[in-house]
Amino acid sequence: MQRVPFDQLRDTLERALAASGLPLGRAALAARLIAESSLDGVPSHGLNLVPRLITMIRSGVVDTSARAEAVASHGALERWDGHRGVGVLNAYEAMQSAIALSRAHGIGCVALGNTNHWFRGGTYGWQAADAGVIGICWTNTLPNLPPWGADEPRIGNNPLVIAVPRDDGHVVLDMAMSQFSYGALRSYRTRGELLPVDGGFDREGHLTRDPAEILASMRPLPIGYWKGSGLSMLLDMVAAALSGGSATHQIPREPEREIGLSQVFIAIAPTTVGARDEAMRIVDAIVASTGVRYPGQRAAEARRLNLVEGVPVDPDAWRFVLRLVHPESVEE
C-alpha cells in the first residue's frame, strides 16, 4: 500500500485544484478538507473523488469561480444559493455560518441549494464539533436507491451527520440511508465475499447477501427497510423545501452530472443555555455506558495512525492528481 505524508497530500491537492481553476486560498481550503477525509480513513470520499470533481469542472458542471451566498434570511435561518460552486467549499461555508448563527441565537440553520457533492459528510460534523457546538447536517443525492415497495431507484442515500463535541474525541455519526454503498458492494464482490447481512435484492426480488446480485439488480436496501426509505424521503423534502433547490428526483442520475444538490446545516450551541462541563460529562458517560465503539472513534484512530505512517492513497487517483501538477513527470 502506497502512503503519502499528509502535508504532501494536502499541498499536492492544493496545487492540483489551483491548476484546475480554483482561486488560491480556496484551493488550499478545499485541499485540506479533501486530504483530511483520506487522513481519517475515508479515501472513497476524499482523494478518490477528486478525478470526478475535475471532470465536472472541465465539463462546466461545477463552476470554480462561484461562491455560495445567502439569498434570504430570517433570524437564525438562512437560505443559500450555491451557484454550482465547489461542493466542499459551499458546504464548509454554510456550516461556518450555521455555527456563527448558533453562537448568536443558540441554534442556527443554513439551507443550501444549487450545490454539488460535499465529499465526506463527516467533514462538516467534525467542523461543528471542533467549534464546540453540536452539528446536524444532511444532503440529498442523485436517485440511487429504490424506495421500499418499488424497484426503481427514486430516492437518494442522503447521508445524515450528527456530531457532538467531546474533549476526549468528538462523537461523529456519518451515515448514508443505504445499508451498503455501491462502492462497498463492489469491494465485497472483488474480494469474493458475501455481505455480513442482507444488503439488497437479487434479480428475482429476494433479499440477498450476494453483492454481485445486488449490483446486477440495482436494488440495494435502505437501512431498516421501510424505515430508512421514509427517512430518506423526509431528508430530501426538508432540504429541497427549505433551500428551494432540487429534490432527488430532479437530479441527473449520472454521477458526473450530479448537480443542484440541496443540503441542510444545523448547529446548536449547548454552552449558550448551560454549563459546557455538564454536557461533556453526559456525553462521556453515554460513551462509557454502551461499552462499544462510538461513531467517530475509528476516524480518530485512523487520523492518529496516518499522521505518523502517511496517508494510504489509491495509486490511480494519486497519479491523476500528480499529473495535474506535473503534466510531464508522471508516466502513463
Added chain:
Amino acid sequence: MQRVPFDQLRDTLERALAASGLPLGRAALAARLIAESSLDGVPSHGLNLVPRLITMIRSGVVDTSARAEAVASHGALERWDGHRGVGVLNAYEAMQSAIALSRAHGIGCVALGNTNHWFRGGTYGWQAADAGVIGICWTNTLPNLPPWGADEPRIGNNPLVIAVPRDDGHVVLDMAMSQFSYGALRSYRTRGELLPVDGGFDREGHLTRDPAEILASMRPLPIGYWKGSGLSMLLDMVAAALSGGSATHQIPREPEREIGLSQVFIAIAPTTVGARDEAMRIVDAIVASTGVRYPGQRAAEARRLNLVEGVPVDPDAWRFVLRLVHPESVEE
C-alpha cells in the same frame, strides 16, 4: 372489534384523567392527544398506554400538578425542566414553544429534560405540520436495545419524528430505532407468524425472523444494524446534553418507572425565508416521484375511517378507563 365514537373516547379519557388528578383544562388536552393517537391507528401509543400512565400517577412517579418550564434560554434555544409532569402535556407545550420560536427566529429548539413517556411521537410532528412548520423531534427511552456489538440492552429505541406540512396531507415520519417494537414482536408471536425480515438475534446469537426467539434473547435489532445503533446513541447524547436531563443508561429499566426522559423539539418555518407555495410544490413533487406510500399517509387514512366508523379500542384498556370514570358501573 369494539369501536367507540371519537368524541366519546376523548371525553371519557378526559374524565378519567381528571379523576386521576389532572387539572381540568389539562385533562382535556391530554385526552385529545391520546385519543387522536388511537384515532390515527396507533392505539399502542394511545389508549393502551393509559393504564400505565395511571399506575405511574398513583405511584407518584408522574406528578399531575407539575408544569414544564424554561430554565435557561438564549435566542431561539430553550432548556426546559419537565418536573416529572405528564409526558404528553410537557411534550406538547415544548413543541408549541419551538413553533413560536421558529416564527420569531426562523428556527427554534426546546430541549426538555426530566419528563416522561410522550405516548406517540408523531403527535408532535402533526402538531408542527398543522401549524405550517417543519417539525423534528425525538426522545430517549429506557434501555431496551443492545447496541451493535453488545448483547445487553444499553441504548434506547429513541423514536425520531420528522414532519413536513403539506396541503394534501402532511408527511409525518415517526420511527423508533428498533426494527420491531417489543409490542410488534409479541403480536407476531401471538399470531404464530415469522417476521417479514430479520428482527433480532436468537439465544445462540444468530439473526432470526422468529419473534419468540427474539423475545427470549431480549436482543431485537437496531434498524440498519450498526447504523441505527449509532443514530440511537447520538440522539440520546444530543437530548441529554442539551436538556441537562438523564441519558438512557440512567433511566430505570422498568416501564412503570421510566422517568427522567430527555427530548428535543426543533421547528423550522420555511415561510420566513421563502414562498410557502414553492415548498408545497416541492414536497408534492417528491411524494409523486417516489410512487409509494408516504410516511403519514396511513395515519390520515385511519383517521378518516375511524372518524366515521368509530375508533377501535382494546377491550381491557377501555374497561380500565371506564372504571376510572364510573367505578361501580363496570363489571370485573
